[in-house]
Amino acid sequence: xxxxxxxxxxxxxxxxxxxxxxxxxxxxxxxxxxxxxxxxxxxxxxxxxxxxxxxxxxxxxxxxxxxxxxxxxxxxxxxxxxxxxxxxxxxxxxxxxxxxxxxxxxxxxxxxxxxxxxxxxxxxxxxxxxxxxxxxxxxxxxxxxxxxxxxxxxxxxxxxxxxxxxxxxxxxxxxxxxxxxxxxxxxxxxxxxxxxxxxxxxxxxxxxxxxxxxxxxxxxxxxxxxxxxxxxxxxxxxxxxxxxxxxxxxxxxxxxxxxxxxxxxxxxxxxxxxxxxxxxxxxxxxxxxxxxxxxxxxxxxxxxxxxxxxxxxxxxxxxxxxxxxxxxxxxxxxxxxxxxxxxxxxxxxxxxxxxxxxxxxxxxxxxxxxxxxxxxxxxxxxxxxxxxxxxxxxxxxxxxxxxxxxxxxxxxxxxxxxxxxxxxxxxxxxx
Amino acid sequence: xxxxxxxxxxxxxxxxxxxxxxxxxxxxxxxxxxxxxxxxxxxxxxxxxxxxxxxxxxxxxxxxxxxxxxxxxxxxxxxxxxxxxxxxxxxxxxxxxxxxxxxxxxxxxxxxxxxxxxxxxxxxxxxxxxxxxxxxxxxxxxxxxxxxxxxxxxxxxxxxxxxxxxxxxxxxxxxxxxxxxxxxxxxxxxxxxxxxxxxxxxxxxxxxxxxxxxxxxxxxxxxxxxxxxxxxxxxxxxxxxxxxxxxxxxxxxxxxxxxxxxxxxxxxxxxxxxxxxxxxxxxxxxxxxxx
Numbered sequence: 212x213x214x215x216x217x218x219x220x221x222x223x224x225x226x227x228x229x230x231x232x233x234x235x236x237x238x239x240x241x242x243x244x245x246x247x248x249x250x251x252x253x254x255x256x257x258x259x260x261x262x263x264x265x266x267x268x269x270x271x272x273x274x275x276x277x278x279x280x281x282x283x284x285x286x287x288x289x290x291x292x293x294x295x296x297x298x299x300x301x302x303x304x305x306x307x308x309x310x311x312x313x314x315x316x317x318x319x320x321x322x323x324x325x326x327x328x329x330x331x332x333x334x335x336x337x338x339x340x341x342x343x344x345x346x347x348x349x350x351x352x353x354x355x356x357x358x359x360x361x362x363x364x365x366x367x368x369x370x371x372x373x374x375x376x377x378x379x380x381x382x383x384x385x386x387x388x389x390x391x392x393x394x395x396x397x398x399x400x401x402x403x404x405x406x407x408x409x410x411x412x413x414x415x416x417x418x419x420x421x422x423x424x425x426x427x428x429x430x431x432x433x434x435x436x437x438x439x440x441x442x443x444x445x446x447x448x449x450x451x452x453x454x455x456x457x458x459x460x461x462x463x464x465x466x467x468x469x470x471x472x473x474x475x476x477x478x479x480x481x482x483x484x485x486x487x488x489x490x491x492x493x494x495x496x497x498x499x500x501x502x503x504x505x506x507x508x509x510x511x512x513x514x515x516x517x518x519x520x521x522x523x524x525x526x527x528x529x530x531x532x533x534x535x536x537x538x539x540x541x542x543x544x545x546x547x548x549x550x551x552x553x554x555x556x557x558x559x560x561x562x563x564x565x566x567x568x569x570x571x572x573x574x575x576x577x578x579x580x581x582x583x584x585x586x587x588x589x590x591x592x593x594x595x596x597x598x599x600x601x602x603x604x605x606x607x608x609x610x611x612x613x614x615x616x617x618x619x620x621x622x623x624x625x626x627x628x629x630x631x632x633x634x635x636x637x638x639x640x641x642x
Numbered sequence: 643x644x645x646x647x648x649x650x651x652x653x654x655x656x657x658x659x660x661x662x663x664x665x666x667x668x669x670x671x672x673x674x675x676x677x678x679x680x681x682x683x684x685x686x687x688x689x690x691x692x693x694x695x696x697x698x699x700x701x702x703x704x705x706x707x708x709x710x711x712x713x714x715x716x717x718x719x720x721x722x723x724x725x726x727x728x729x730x731x732x733x734x735x736x737x738x739x740x741x742x743x744x745x746x747x748x749x750x751x752x753x754x755x756x757x758x759x760x761x762x763x764x765x766x767x768x769x770x771x772x773x774x775x776x777x778x779x780x781x782x783x784x785x786x787x788x789x790x791x792x793x794x795x796x797x798x799x800x801x802x803x804x805x806x807x808x809x810x811x812x813x814x815x816x817x818x819x820x821x822x823x824x825x826x827x828x829x830x831x832x833x834x835x836x837x838x839x840x841x842x843x844x845x846x847x848x849x850x851x852x853x854x855x856x857x858x859x860x861x862x863x864x865x866x867x868x869x870x871x872x873x874x875x876x877x878x879x880x881x882x883x884x885x886x887x888x889x890x891x892x893x894x895x896x897x898x899x900x901x902x903x904x905x906x907x908x909x910x911x912x913x914x915x916x917x918x919x920x921x922x923x924x925x926x927x928x929x930x931x932x933x
Contacts, residue, residue: 304870308873318850435785
């Protein structure tokens with residue numbers, strides 16, 4: 212039984228469009244003998260029960276996330292397939308720290324470059340997803356990933372790179388101004404912003420911020436690399452080199468409409484760029500990787516990665532995807548699903564939690580389910596109160612016949628017209 | 643005798659009565675525009691003793707008077723840093739609503755700078771401290787500073803968020819007592835605030851992964867502690883410094899709160915992981931003497 216590594220499919224002449232997947236691919240290609248594993252570009256996180264890619268499948272066992280995959284491969288091979296075997300304590304510390312540094316800072320930069328910069332997203336990233344995803348995922352997944360990347364980078368204050376959103380905002384403002392009659396329609400000019408324009412002219416601030424971000428990311432890595440052939444002291448690559456390759460190659464290789472990240476990398480870290488090219492050749496092979504190689508491995512050159520064609524998507528899978536997308540975008544249902552996702556994960560026996568922890572987490576899932584019921588109850592209560600008030604204030608009246616309310620109103624308006632106020636005493640005497 | 647046009651008027655009247663604003667609300671809106679208030683002033687009690695720098699942090703009044711550590715890691719980091727570099731300041735208990743940036747800590751300097759706003763937010767505190775006492779900017783001196791700082795800001799912080807806000811026993815025993823109960827006496831507002839805090843923590847964790855994997859968070863924090871322990875080695879302070887600095891303050895902010903008995907943790911897996919590294923525990927005890 213071969214190990215199967217499920218990843219997001221190839222793009223930008225790299226074997227995957229996602230950094231963690233690239234890291235996992237390079238780790239497998241360096242650590243594992245070539246005939247012991249296969250690479251499947253399934254490009255659909257729902258193939259794995261964990262709902263995440265990259266995922267390593269060994270029969271019925273699924274392991275996801277780079278770190279867990281590395282651990283699993285080490286245990287599976289009894290410590291034989293382990294790139295970090297020879298590291299001493301301080302190297303191990305550097306390995307952990309630099310990996311986490313590359314993952315957190317590198318992810319932010321790649322999000323900004325591939326997703327938030329709208330010219331790159333609409334010109335390069337989105338078409339790349341289109342060519343590697345199957346229907347209906349090509350309509351569902353890219354917008355999801357796009358908005359996830361936007362939320363991840365919100366705190367950096369660079370959302371102005373998202374020209375599409377800015378354009379929409381400006382159009383709203385313009386039409387509001389036109390509607391208010393402040394500006395004659397033909398006085399409004401619509402300058403088209405470009406990232407280079409934004410960076411060069413309109414917003415010096417963005418320029419400084421991007422400069423600071425890329426500097427903070429590349430400089431420590433460049434200094435760490437020094438004149439060595441890998442990032443850590445050892446001469447052979449470690450798992451840190453795989454993580455670094457994953458993120459750096461996505462920064463360096465793609466040929467984007469706005470290549471600010473690649474330019475910054477080449478200018479600030481020339482040795483790191485050369486190292487990335489070198490590592491890329493040794494891990495992913497000499498040839499350019501096309502999306503076709505992943506889907507029909509016969510067409511791929513023999514020296515390349517051990518591709519295996521992903522199974523055709525079945526009707527049931529399509530149905531499930533459509534249903535779950537529908538459920539996820541329905542309020543309340545999505546919360547129920549999210550809580551259940553946590554719970555299932557935990558209650559499955561091989562999740563590696565102690566019984567006490569398992570109990571604690573399922574309790575948490577139950578509690579948040581309760582929270583959700585509370586919010587449902589609050590909404591229902593609120594609506595009931597509103598309807599009650601409307602009855603009370605006479606906005607809605609339940610009428611037995613069509614004409615009754617009209618007549619009543621006529622009478623009432625008659626009173627008003629004649630200026631004659633109904634007296635309480637009259638009513639009482641009539642009772 | 644209802645004629646044609648009259649009937650039409652009747653119907654539109656009926657329709658209008660359906661859409662008209664209820665009288666009490668209409669009366670309220672008739673008073674618009676309401677007064678627009680000027681921006682909030684700084685808290686009243688702040689300028690009373692202005693001969694000293696005032697640092698606004700999450701704390702309770704008794705502990706603040708004694709200058710005890712804050713219970714919020716961000717605040718504690720800057721509180722500790724200012725103490726380490728030798729700047730005198732007073733602690734004022736506060737909350738996010740009081741801050742000009744919406745986040746604590748911030749500092750009101752004794753000698754206001756020439757500028758529009760006097761309050762110094764946390765991301766400018768280091769620059770201010772360097773101007774005041776001419777301490778060194780550690781990021782420039784050590785290659786590994788930013789790299790290991792990422793370890794604290796991502797791995798340890800994520801595990802901390804889970805432990806404080808999402809572990810229900812801890813949330814009731816610690817976060818509710820420290821953040822929710824002091825802010826209001828209204829139980830409805832308390833419930834809403836508690837939900838909001840937990841939701842914010844959950845959203846933060848789900849930003850980087852599809853689901854919250856507790857074992858993964860804890861394992862990552864364990865790795866991070868091991869790496870920090872290796873970095874500290876046999877030294878008294880990080881990077882072999884003779885005096886503690888900003889990096890020591892960032893580590894201390896978490897290690898102190900995790901190991902502090904007074905926090906009243908119900909579940910404390912992070913403390914178990916942390917106690918495996920004696921040098922980090924000793925580091926925390928050494929720095930606690932500053933308070």
